[in-house]
Amino acid sequence: MMKKDSKRNYMQITWILLGSGIFLIVISLFAGGYSLLQRLPLDKIADNMHIGPVAPLSASGTDDKTEDVYTINPGLNEVEVEAQNAAVEIRPSDSNTYKVRYSGDKRNFVVSQHKNKLQVKEIGGKKDSELFGITIGVKRTKGSRIVLEVPHILDRVQVNANAGLVRIDDLRLKDLSVNSNVGEIDLGNLEINKKMYLYAGIGSIKGSLVHDPEKTYIIDKHVNIGKSDIDAKFAQAGKGEETVELQVRANIGEVHLRGVPKK
Structure with a gap:
């Protein structure tokens, strides 16, 4: 028992x-x-996947008192911008000086000059984290904006944007390169003399390009999901010997580029 x-x-x-x-x-x-x-930065991931209307950078709602303004001496011919979460606008200056305005956490912002190149970087508060081999962006300043005022004529402009509107207006460029992961690329009255490369991961590409009837435009476009509409003027052979290469890529989005007459 x-x-x-x-x-x-x-x-x-x-x-x-x-x-x-x-x-x-x-x-x-x-x-x-x-x-x-x-x-996990769920708010950042959600922000990156959301595409909605964006207020104009020059709207009266922008508070100049919260902006950091940098004035750079002339003598540059290249501009390079890296933005993590900021909207970017590049527009003509009324002089030969370069001005950079930034509304956001200035600890995340760096302006530097290397020889003939102006470099503007929004570097983010922390480094990206990695989960199971996948890099995930951490939370950064929301609502930040970068506004550049540059001379009308430049050799090269390069913009790498993670999430946010990219707007470039009224410039004459030899070479333009814009890479946007999530957001809209908006171009207004740009004259491209050598090469243009536009890439949108998720978002639209639209705007107007100056059409020069003397030049022949070589168009290379590819859109995975969405519509593509590039003005037929750019498909016509030019009267001169100069060529301009236009490369446009979009994974998910629409492409609308129209030609405006050369002044």
């Missing part, structure tokens, strides 16, 4: 310990999963 009671008690203790162990494992997994969820 004693042996049966001892065996029964042993089995009860075993089941209690086994149940306790399973309970602790479940609690640990739940806590670990919740901790991981808390560390």
Whole structure:
């Protein structure tokens, strides 16, 4: 009888310990999963996947008192911009000086000059995190804006934008390159003399390009999901020997580029 009671008690203790162990494992997994969820930048991911209307950069709602203004001496002919979450606008200056306006956390912003190139970078508050080999952008300043005023004529402009509107107006450029992961590329009255490359991961590309009847435009376009509409003027052979290469890429979005007459 004693042996049966001892065996029964042993089995009860075993089941209690086994149940306790399973309970602790479940609690640990739940806590670990919740901790991981808390560390994921879900708000940033959601922002990157949302495309909505964007207010004009020059709207009266912009508070100049919150902007940092940088004035750069003339003598440059290239501009390079890297923006993590800021909307970017590049427009003509009324002089030969370069002005950079930034509304956002100035700790995340760097303006530098290397020989003949002006470099403007919104570097973000923290480095990107990596999960299972996938890089995820961390939370950065929301609503930040970069406005550049530059001379009308430049050799090269390059913009790399993670998420945000890119607007470039009324410039004459030899070479233009714009890479946008999420957002809209809006070009107004641009004259491209050598090469233009536009890429939109998720978003639209639209605007107007100056059409020179003397030049022949070589068009290379590809849109995975969406519509493509490029003015037929650019498909006509020019009267001169100069050529201009137009490359347009979009994964998900629409492309609308029209030609305006050369003044």
